[in-house]
Each structure stands twice: as structure tokens, then as C-alpha cells.
Amino acid sequence: MEISTSQYKHCDVIKVTGRLDSFTSPKLAEELAKVNNQNRYKLILDFTNLDFVSSAGLRVLIAGLKNCKRYNRGELVVAGLSPAIQSVFELAGFHRIFKIFPDVLSAVGSF
């Protein structure tokens, strides 16, 4: 899995490429913590090139969402889900709690 973060005026975009599983999800948790520690809580997870997500990855996402939304200080949204990743979100009920955008551009526009 590869992670790259780009900082914009109103939000940060964290691009995740590859597999998000029990092995790789701690790396995403570290990146989210690193960005939050810079007092940046308006985040977009760009999943355009995400191939796979397991429940371990989903646990990191929900922890990240809770942390960003705490004290109404921000939001964690996701963008660019493939049909397979979208189906995992729906199976886990995550489509009810995450804002999901078709692409990064529309997600950036939401902040």
C-alpha cells in the first residue's frame, strides 16, 4: 500500500493505493494521526486506486471519522470508490455514516 498526502487550503487529500488490510491499515492510522496532529481535520480519502479493503481497514476509517468529527472540528469523507469497495462499504453499513463522493474534485468542493 502506498499513501501520499496533499495539503490544500480547505482540506487535505490522502491518496491510498493498493490493499488496506490488517498488515497495511496501521500505516493509514499513522498517517491520519500525523495529519490530525497538525490540527487538520477536514480530510478526503482518495480511494480511486484502492484495490481491497478488509474489516481492519474499515476500523481505521471509522476511528478516523470519529476523531475528525469530534467537537465539530472537521469531517472525513471518501472519494473514488470502485464498485467492489462500494459494496464493502454497503455491507458494513458505512454508506450511512460516511459522505461518499464519486471523485476527489467533487469531494474538495464539499469543504
Added chain:
Amino acid sequence: MPTRTFAGVYASLAEIAEFVRFSVKDANLSASEQFSLETAVDEAVSNIIEHAYQGEGKGTIRCQVRVGTDSIKVILEDHGKTFDPSLVPSPKLHGVLKNRSNHGLGYYMMCQLVDDIKFDFTDKRNRLTISKNISKSVEPA
């Protein structure tokens, strides 16, 4: 039948996924069936490492793939603690965010994504058989 033994570490997850994908390549699974099988196997292996072995590097996981005409079976064997699926809590899928708990989500996903899951515990060996039916889909993987 393709069979391989992997180290019981999370770094094996991608290797096991690749092994299963290669083993079923001629089975005409649809893309969604293949993704479902891969996800279920990933969740099962993660559970073995976390719950049966209670950590990484404590044992091995033997993976066998049986491709039939109507279904695929992935058999995972370990020598860790016995796993009682009846003790796994159901995840809360409909609560508001602050009440969401994802304990049990992996096992729930595993059960939802495949057609049958069978546990056997014999001779200090745990065997999990995951079965996925092959539809006559026209959507190639």
C-alpha cells in the same frame, strides 16, 4: 489441488490473496465473486492470526484451494487456539456514529460474502472450510 503453507503474519495476507487468485483463475468466477472470496479468506486469515495464534509469528497457516464445477472451497488450517464462532458479537451496522462498534465485523463480512463456512477442530488442528458457489455469470473477473 493447490496447497501452500504461509507464515502466520499479516504480511502473508497479500501472498495468500495472490495464491487464491491464481488457483481459481480458470474457474470463471465473476469479478464480484472473486472479490467476495478474497475478502472472506483475508478476514479468516486475519482472525486466525489475531484470535487463534493471538499474535503474529506464532505458527503457520496451510491453505488449500479446491476448484469444483459448481463451487470453490478454500481450506485454512492452523494449530492455534480453538475459535468459537458463537461467541463473536454481531456488529452494530445501523447505529449512529458514536455508538458504532466494529467488533465482529470481520466474521460478519466473511459469513455474508460466501455460501458456507465450516469449522472443524481435531487433533490440535483447526480447519476452516470456506465455500463459494460459482454462478453462471457472464461478468468476467
